[in-house]
Amino acid sequence: MIAWLSGLWSGGTAAVEPATLRDAAPLAQLHGASFHRGWGEGEFETMLTERNTLVHRLRLGRKIIGFAVSRMAADEAEILSIAVAAGQRGRGLSRNLLLTHLGHLAGRGVRTVFLEVEENNRPARRLYDRAGFTVAGRRERYYRQPDGEQLNALLMRRDLS
Numbered sequence: 001m002i003a004w005l006s007g008l009w010s011g012g013t014a015a016v017e018p019a020t021l022r023d024a025a026p027l028a029q030l031h032g033a034s035f036h037r038g039w040g041e042g043e044f045e046t047m048l049t050e051r052n053t054l055v056h057r058l059r060l061g062r063k064i065i066g067f068a069v070s071r072m073a074a075d076e077a078e079i080l081s082i083a084v085a086a087g088q089r090g091r092g093l094s095r096n097l098l099l100t101h102l103g104h105l106a107g108r109g110v111r112t113v114f115l116e117v118e119e120n121n122r123p124a125r126r127l128y129d130r131a132g133f134t135v136a137g138r139r140e141r142y143y144r145q146p147d148g149e150q151l152n153a154l155l156m157r158r159d160l161s
């Protein structure tokens, strides 16, 4: 009963849906809160109108609590960004977001998906491992943190079939 009530209060089940132009502002806000170099509203507006870019939102009630963004080229795609709002992390929500996003990429004819992830980003590594991505390469000191620290990147790939 309490779980049901709290589910109702927080908007029920999280839905994964194609994002629209009207989502640009909340998406930019969420991106800025999740990454050092945030993407602005204008960047999201551009991506939401480009035919080769696929953007999904994770919606809980009326709130956007996550997103996944990919760019497609021929039968390949790169996941450019994926995030879940800090207050909603650790609840397994990213898995459905990623798998739904991959399903739509497959539907658009994509056969191979690439992404880059910081080597020590444990939640993201776990998410991608469990979704069937494998390490295809490693880039030393690829990310520079605001404090000057340089972190390694892993290139991961997954074939869609």
Ligand SMILES: CC(C)(COP(=O)(O)OP(=O)(O)OC[C@H]1O[C@@H](n2cnc3c(N)ncnc32)[C@H](O)[C@@H]1OP(=O)(O)O)[C@@H](O)C(=O)NCCC(=O)NCCS
Binding pocket: 034, 035, 081, 082, 083, 084, 085, 088, 089, 090, 091, 092, 093, 094, 095, 116, 117, 118, 121, 122, 123, 124, 126, 127, 130
């Ligand atoms: C990466 C991210 C999208 C994952 O979203 P999430 O909804 O919190 O993910 P989940 O709850 O599904 O957890 C993913 C896995 O990581 C594990 N995990 C969560 N926090 C962890 C931590 N601090 N250390 C190790 N593993 C952790 C979870 O247990 C889960 O593994 P499991 O499926 O074996 O149980 C989210 O953490 C995020 O937005 N991070 C900031 C942005 C980012 O780094 N994006 C990825 C860029 S490549």
